[in-house]
Amino acid sequence: MGTISLKNVRKAFGEAVIIPGADLEIKDGEFIVFVGPSGCGKSTLLRLIAGLEDLTSGQILIDGEDVTDVPPAKRGLAMVFQSYALYPHMSVRNNIAFGLKMAGMPKSDIDAKVAKAAATLNLADYLERKPRQLSGGQRQRVAIGRAIVRQPKCFLFDEPLSNLDAALRVNMRVEIMQLHQQLDATMVYVTHDQVEAMTMADRIVVLNKGIIEQVGSPLDLYNKPNSVFVAGFIGSPKMNLISGAVAVKHTAATIGIRPEHIALLGTGGDVQGTIVLTEHLGSDSFLHVDAGEAGRLTVRAPGDYLGKPGQAVSLGFDKARIHRFDSQGKVLV
Amino acid sequence: MATQQTRSIGRIAVAPSVLALFLWMIVPLAMTIWFSFLRYNLLDSNPACSLMTPAALLDEANRCLAGTTNYYYFLTDPAFFKAMRNSLLLVFWVLVISVAGGTLLALLLDQAIYGRNIVRLMVIAPFFVMPTVSALVWKNMMMHPVQGFLAWITKSMGLGAIDWFAHYPMTAIVIMVSWQWLPFATLIILTALQSFDEEQKEAAQMDGTPPFSFFWYMIVPHLARPVTVVILIETIFLLNVFAEIYVSGSGGRAGNLPFLVYQYGLISNDIGGASAGGIVAVVLANIVAFFLMRMIGKNLEG
Amino acid sequence: MARAVSTRRKLFFTALSWTIAFLIFFPVLWTVLTSFKTEGEAVSIPPTFLFFDWTLENYAVVQERSDYVKFAMNSVYLALGSTLLALLIAIPAAWAMAFAPGKRTKDLLMWMLSTKMMPPVGALIPLYLVFRDLKLLDSHVGIIIVLMLLNLPIIIWMLYTYFKEIPGEILEASRMDGASIGKELIYVLAPMAVPGIASTVLLNIILAWNESFWTLTLTTKDAAPLTQFIASYSSPEGLFWAKLSAASTMAIAPILVLGWFAQKQLVRGLTFGAVK
Numbered sequence: 068m069g070t071i072s073l074k075n076v077r078k079a080f081g082e083a084v085i086i087p088g089a090d091l092e093i094k095d096g097e098f099i100v101f102v103g104p105s106g107c108g109k110s111t112l113l114r115l116i117a118g119l120e121d122l123t124s125g126q127i128l129i130d131g132e133d134v135t136d137v138p139p140a141k142r143g144l145a146m147v148f149q150s151y152a153l154y155p156h157m158s159v160r161n162n163i164a165f166g167l168k169m170a171g172m173p174k175s176d177i178d179a180k181v182a183k184a185a186a187t188l189n190l191a192d193y194l195e196r197k198p199r200q201l202s203g204g205q206r207q208r209v210a211i212g213r214a215i216v217r218q219p220k221c222f223l224f225d226e227p228l229s230n231l232d233a234a235l236r237v238n239m240r241v242e243i244m245q246l247h248q249q250l251d252a253t254m255v256y257v258t259h260d261q262v263e264a265m266t267m268a269d270r271i272v273v274l275n276k277g278i279i280e281q282v283g284s285p286l287d288l289y290n291k292p293n294s295v296f297v298a299g300f301i302g303s304p305k306m307n308l309i310s311g312a313v314a315v316k317h318t319a320a321t322i323g324i325r326p327e328h329i330a331l332l333g334t335g336g337d338v339q340g341t342i343v344l345t346e347h348l349g350s351d352s353f354l355h356v357d358a359g360e361a362g363r364l365t366v367r368a369p370g371d372y373l374g375k376p377g378q379a380v381s382l383g384f385d386k387a388r389i390h391r392f393d394s395q396g397k398v399l400v
Numbered sequence: 401m402a403t404q405q406t407r408s409i410g411r412i413a414v415a416p417s418v419l420a421l422f423l424w425m426i427v428p429l430a431m432t433i434w435f436s437f438l439r440y441n442l443l444d445s446n447p448a449c450s451l452m453t454p455a456a457l458l459d460e461a462n463r464c465l466a467g468t469t470n471y472y473y474f475l476t477d478p479a480f481f482k483a484m485r486n487s488l489l490l491v492f493w494v495l496v497i498s499v500a501g502g503t504l505l506a507l508l509l510d511q512a513i514y515g516r517n518i519v520r521l522m523v524i525a526p527f528f529v530m531p532t533v534s535a536l537v538w539k540n541m542m543m544h545p546v547q548g549f550l551a552w553i554t555k556s557m558g559l560g561a562i563d564w565f566a567h568y569p570m571t572a573i574v575i576m577v578s579w580q581w582l583p584f585a586t587l588i589i590l591t592a593l594q595s596f597d598e599e600q601k602e603a604a605q606m607d608g609t610p611p612f613s614f615f616w617y618m619i620v621p622h623l624a625r626p627v628t629v630v631i632l633i634e635t636i637f638l639l640n641v642f643a644e645i646y647v648s649g650s651g652g653r654a655g656n657l658p659f660l661v662y663q664y665g666l667i668s669n670d671i672g673g674a675s676a677g678g679i680v681a682v683v684l685a686n687i688v689a690f691f692l693m694r695m696i697g698k699n700l701e702g
Numbered sequence: 703m704a705r706a707v708s709t710r711r712k713l714f715f716t717a718l719s720w721t722i723a724f725l726i727f728f729p730v731l732w733t734v735l736t737s738f739k740t741e742g743e744a745v746s747i748p749p750t751f752l753f754f755d756w757t758l759e760n761y762a763v764v765q766e767r768s769d770y771v772k773f774a775m776n777s778v779y780l781a782l783g784s785t786l787l788a789l790l791i792a793i794p795a796a797w798a799m800a801f802a803p804g805k806r807t808k809d810l811l812m813w814m815l816s817t818k819m820m821p822p823v824g825a826l827i828p829l830y831l832v833f834r835d836l837k838l839l840d841s842h843v844g845i846i847i848v849l850m851l852l853n854l855p856i857i858i859w860m861l862y863t864y865f866k867e868i869p870g871e872i873l874e875a876s877r878m879d880g881a882s883i884g885k886e887l888i889y890v891l892a893p894m895a896v897p898g899i900a901s902t903v904l905l906n907i908i909l910a911w912n913e914s915f916w917t918l919t920l921t922t923k924d925a926a927p928l929t930q931f932i933a934s935y936s937s938p939e940g941l942f943w944a945k946l947s948a949a950s951t952m953a954i955a956p957i958l959v960l961g962w963f964a965q966k967q968l969v970r971g972l973t974f975g976a977v978k
C-alpha cells in the first residue's frame with residue numbers, strides 16, 4: 068500500500084505564501100512527477116509530504132491515515148535528495164544500512180538486505196568505499212539504495228538527476244523506471260525537466276507559483292493542456308503560442324499549435340513567413356519561421372529538409388490540433 | 401527549514417546553555433549590586449551585616465544598609481582615579497601598539513619570504529604564554545635593573561640600566577601586555593590578508609593600479625573587518641588584565657580597576673566597597689561595549 | 703600565478719621578518735635557555751647564549767621542591783574537565799541554532815557573545831563568598847564550572863560556525879532514515895563535525911590552561927593549576943632564575959605545542975567565526 072492524499076494543503080513561510088492550497092490524490096504504485104519552473108514550490112510540496120516541513124493548514128493522509136503531525140521518521144517514506152545527502156563519514160555499506168540500524172533490525176538481516184540492494188544497483192564492488200570515492204552516478208545509486216532497503220510505502224525524489232551529466236542522466240532515468248516496475252512502489256518525483264516528466268511519469272502534476280495547474284498522464288497534458296502555462300511548459304520544442312489577430316480569427320485570446328502540427332505548404336497556408344534559422348537534428352529539422360503578425364513560430368520538418376534561411380514558406384495549421392485559450396489563459400472548449 | 405517539532409526540541413537543546421549563561425551573568429551581578437549597598441566587611445564584628453537574608457537586614461537596617469556610601473568612598477578614593485586612568489591607558493596603548501604593529505607585521509609576513517611558517521610560529525608564541533609566566537619572565541629576566549637582559553643591552557650601549565618596574569611601571573606593563581597581544585592581532589590580520597582573493601590582486605595589476613592606490617582602495621577596506629574584530633576582542637580582554645599586574649607586583653602604581661577591586665575585596669575584606677568597584681567596572685565595560693558593538697555591528701553585517 | 707618576485711626583494715623581506723620574529727620570540731627562547739643553566743650562569747653578565755654547561759638539574763629541583771606534577775595534573779583536569787563539560791551542553795545548543803533556527807537565534811548568539819563582556823571583577827566578590835560558603839574554594843569542581851561558563855559562549859559560537867557548514871539535507875536524510883534527534887546528533891552530526899569539534903576542544907584547552915583571573919583568586923593549593931604554581935615563584939626570596947625558567951618552560955610548553963597546531967582554529971574561535 069502507498070496512497071497519499073493532500074487535502075487543501077497550505078504552506079507559508081512567514082508572510083510569503085508558497086503553496087496557497089493543494090489537493091491531490093496519489094494512487095498506490097503510481098509514478099507521479101511534480102514539474103514546474105524553478106521556485107514554484109515543488110520541493111516544498113515534497114518536503115511537506117516527507118514531514119520535513121510543517122503544514123500551515125490542511126491535511127496529509129498516507130494510506131488513509133492522517134500523518135499531518137507525524138514526524139518524518141514515522142511516516143514510512145524514503146527520500147532521495149538532490150545533493151544525495153550521503154553520510155560522508157560512513158562507508159557505502161553503512162550508508163545503506165543506517166536506516167535499518169535505526170529500526171533496530173538484526174545484523175544478519177541488515178547484511179542480507181544491503182547485499183540485495185547493492186546487487187540491484189550494481190554497487191556490490193563499492194560497499195566499503197566512502198562516498199567521496201564514488202562518481203556522481205554511483206553516489207546517486209547509493210542514495211537510492213539507502214531508500215530502497217527500507218521498503219518504504221513511497222519514495223520521494225527531489226531532482227535526483229540534476230547533478231549528473233546528460234548521458235548519465237538518461238541511464239539513471241531508465242534505472243529508476245525499472246526500479247519502479249520491480250518494486251511496484253509509489254514514487255513521487257520532482258523535476259523541472261519536462262522531458263524527465265514526460266518519459267517517466269504515470270501522471271504529471273504541473274505546478275505554477277505553488278498552484279496545481281493540471282494533473283494528468285503525459286499524453287493528456289500534451290494533447291489537452293488546460294491552460295497556456297501547461298501548454299507552454301509541456302513539450303519540446305515548445306508549443307507555438309499566438310495571440311492577436313490570428314487568434315481572434317479562431318475566436319480566442321491565444322491559440323497554441325505544436326511544431327509537428329504545422330505543415331509546410333507551397334502556397335495557400337494559414338500564415339506566410341520566411342525561414343530565419345534551421346536546426347537539423349537528423350531525424351527531424353526544426354525551422355524558426357518569422358511569420359509576421361503571428362510572430363516567430365517553430366515548425367517541424369523532415370530530417371532531410373533542405374530549406375535555407377531567407378526562404379519564404381507558407382504554413383498550414385492542423386485545424387483539429389489548435390488549442391484555444393481565453394484571456395485568463397484557460398482553455399476554451 | 402525545520403518543523404515545529406524539531407524547533408521545540410531545539411528549544412530544549414539550547415535551554416541548558418542559555419540557563420547556565422543567564423545564571424552566570426545575572427546572579428553574581430545581582431549579588432554584587434546588592435552588596436554594593438551594604439556596609440559589609442568580613443572583618444566587621446557585627447555578623448548580622450554579613451548575612452544576606454533580607455529579614456536580617458531589615459532588623460538591623462540602620463546599621464547594615466550603607467546607601468550609596470560605598471560608591472561615594474570608592475569613587476572619591478584617589479586610588480580609583482589612578483586605577484581608572486591606568487585601565488584606560490593600558491587599553492589604549494596596547495591597542496595602538498598591537499593593531500598598528502600587527503598590521504605592519506602582517507603585511508610583511510604576507511610577502512614572499514623564506515621560511516614563512518617558522519617565522520609565523522615564532523611570532524605567535526607569546527600569545528600562548530600564560531600571563532603569570534610572562535609577568536615573571538619580563539619582570540625578572542628581561543627588565544631586571546641589574547641582571548635583566550635589557551639592562552645588559554642598555555648598559556653595553558652606554559645608556560645605563562633602567563629599573564623598569566620601579567620607575568616606569570605602567571610602561572613596563574604596556575610593553576609586556578603588548579608583547580602578548582601583538583601576535584594575536586598579527587595572526588588575525590594575516591589570516592584576513594591571505595584570504596584576499598589572488599585574482600583580485602592580479603586584476604588590479606592588469607589594470608596597472610599603482611601599489612599605493614591598491615593598498616588604499618583594496619587592502620584597507622578588506623582589513624576593516626578583521627581590525628574591528630581585533631579591537632573588540634582585545635578591548636574585552638585588556639579591560640580585565642589582572643594576573644600580569646598581580647604577579648609582577650606592580651599593583652601599587654600600575655594597578656587598574658580589576659586590581660583595585662581585588663584589593664578592596666580580598667585584601668581589605670571590604671565587600672561593600674569592592675562590590676561598588678565591581679559595578680563601576682561593569683558600567684565602564686558596558687559603555688565601551690556599547691560603542692564597540694555599534695562600530696562592529698556596522699562592520700560585521702556586510 | 704603570482705607575480706615573480708625579485709630575489710633581492712625576497713631576501714630583504716626575509717631578513718627583516720626573521721629579525722622581527724626573533725625579537726618577539728626572544729623572551730620565550732631566553733626562558734627556555736636559562737632553564738638549562740646553573741643559577742650562577744643564569745644571572746651572569748654578560749649573558750651566556752649557547753656555550754654554558756647545560757644541566758637538567760633545575761627541572762629536578764622544581765619538581766621536588768614545588769611538586770610541578772601535581773599542579774600540571776590540576777591544569778589538565780581543569781582544562782579538560784571544563785572543556786568536556788561545556789561541549790556536552792554546547793553541542794545540542796549549537797545544533798539547534800544551526801539547524802532549527804528560530805526568529806531570535808541571531809539575538810541569542812549575540813547575547814551569548816555579550817556575556818563575555820562582563821568583567822570578572824563584577825562577579826568576583828559574590829562568587830568568592832558563595833564558593834567560600836559552599837566549600838568550593840580551591841576545589842576542582844568549582845573551578846571547572848567557572849571555566850566552563852567562561853568559555854561556553856566561545857565554544858557555542860565555534861561549533862555553530864562549523865555546524866553551519868554542514869548541509870542540512872544530510873541531517874534531514876537521517877531523519878527520513880528514522881533516526882531520532884539524539885541519534886542524529888550522535889551518529890551523523892558529531893562524526894561529521896569531528897574536525898570542528900576537535901578544533902573547538904583544542905582552543906578551549908588553551909584558553910582554560912592560561913586562564914589566570916579565576917584560577918588565581920579562587921584556588922590556593924589543592925586545585926591550583928600551573929598559573930598559581932608560577933605565581934608562587936613571584937615571592938622575592940624564592941627567586942632563582944634558572945628554576946623559575948624551568949618552571950615556566952614546563953608551564954607553557956604543552957600549550958605552546960598545542961597552540962602551534964591550532965593556529966588556524968584559534969583565529970576562527972577567538973573572532974567568533976568573523977575571520978576564517
Ligand SMILES: Nc1ncnc2c1ncn2[C@@H]1O[C@H](COP(=O)(O)OP(=O)(O)OP(=O)(O)O)[C@@H](O)[C@H]1O
Nearest residue numbers: 080083085104105106107108109110111112259401
Ligand atoms: N525555508 C524557507 N523560508 C522561506 N522561503 C522559502 C523557504 N524554502 C523555500 N522558500 C521559498 O519557497 C519558494 C519555493 O521553493 P522550492 O524550493 O519549493 O522551489 P522549487 O520548485 O523546488 O524550485 P527549484 O526547481 O529551484 O528547486 C521559493 O520562492 C523559495 O524562495
Ligand SMILES: [Mg+2]
Nearest residue numbers: 109110111226
Ligand atoms: Mg527544489
